[in-house]
Amino acid sequence: MSLRGATATLGSRPVLRGVDLTLRRGEVVALLGANGSGKSTAVRSVIGQVPLTGGEVTLFGTPLRRFRDWARVGYVPQRTTAASGVPATVREVVSSGRLSRSGLLRWPSKADRAAVRRAIELVGLTDRAKDAVDALSGGQHQRVLIARALAAEPELLIMDEPMAGVDLASQQILAATLRDQVAAGTTVLLVLHELGPLEPLIDRAVVLRDGAVTHDGPPPRAPGQHAPTGHDPKPLTNQGCHPHTAEEPLRTGLLT
Numbered sequence: 137m138s139l140r141g142a143t144a145t146l147g148s149r150p151v152l153r154g155v156d157l158t159l160r161r162g163e164v165v166a167l168l169g170a171n172g173s174g175k176s177t178a179v180r181s182v183i184g185q186v187p188l189t190g191g192e193v194t195l196f197g198t199p200l201r202r203f204r205d206w207a208r209v210g211y212v213p214q215r216t217t218a219a220s221g222v223p224a225t226v227r228e229v230v231s232s233g234r235l236s237r238s239g240l241l242r243w244p245s246k247a248d249r250a251a252v253r254r255a256i257e258l259v260g261l262t263d264r265a266k267d268a269v270d271a272l273s274g275g276q277h278q279r280v281l282i283a284r285a286l287a288a289e290p291e292l293l294i295m296d297e298p299m300a301g302v303d304l305a306s307q308q309i310l311a312a313t314l315r316d317q318v319a320a321g322t323t324v325l326l327v328l329h330e331l332g333p334l335e336p337l338i339d340r341a342v343v344l345r346d347g348a349v350t351h352d353g354p355p356p357r358a359p360g361q362h363a364p365t366g367h368d369p370k371p372l373t374n375q376g377c378h379p380h381t382a383e384e385p386l387r388t389g390l391l392t
């Protein structure tokens with residue numbers, strides 16, 4: 137995927153100011169930066185949720201406006217309250233992630249059901265498959281969202297702060313899940329505040345500051361290290377790591 141010269145304005149505020157971000161097949165890239173630097177906006181523009189005012193997005197070589205093959209893309213939004221109060225089971229939510237591949241109008245095939253089962257197993261929730269998602273912890277809920285993205289067996293996986301507010305046990309399961317995906321050749325774009333347990337998986341880090349790229353290269357080696365450009369005097373890990381408070385549910389088009 138690539139984002140070239142991307143500019144975007146939210147309200148009257150320029151949020152992306154000429155962002156270039158390219159992922160080659162099989163790469164694992166971390167998008168880092170302080171709160172409000174534009175990370176979420178950048179990934180949401182990749183999946184068409186934020187319109188660009190300039191520049192372009194291409195997915196698998198196709199310009200976004202002509203791209204239709206959404207089953208090739210898995211997207212895990214920032215933690216939301218989208219599932220709370222919805223009486224859906226883990227299996228139902230994960231199955232919804234398969235619809236981009238199976239379509240709404242036909243009965244799920246054996247392969248669809250197996251992919252859903254595998255995705256639930258990958259995130260370690262097999263024993264909770266019949267439970268309502270709103271009976272799960274925050275970390276387990278995040279695992280459900282990841283399983284939902286994996287159910288379509290995407291070639292490109294985009295995750296927005298998958299570790300935010302996730303307990304250590306879930307973090308380890310997520311890291312292992314991601315390791316399997318990467319080993320299978322999936323391309324991964326991760327929005328992160330710090331590399332944490334995902335560090336060994338990451339090939340490259342892109343650092344945003346005020347909507348512009350200040351670094352594109354090797355990831356900072358240790359948590360707490362400074363941004364590698366020398367332009368940013370603040371440690372990447374200590375900029376108000378925030379449990380995301382209740383946010384509006386996102387309508388991604390990938391999740392229904």
Ligand SMILES: Nc1ncnc2c1ncn2[C@@H]1O[C@H](COP(=O)(O)OP(=O)(O)OP(=O)(O)O)[C@@H](O)[C@H]1O
Pocket residue numbers: 146147149151169170171172173174175176177178
């Ligand atoms: N819907 C919106 N309307 C107006 N401004 C917005 C909107 N969404 C985000 N912004 C602003 O755009 C800027 C970039 O936000 P974005 O969520 O992309 O940053 P981020 O780097 O992902 O931050 P965080 O680490 O806090 O998630 C912020 O200043 C934010 O306040």
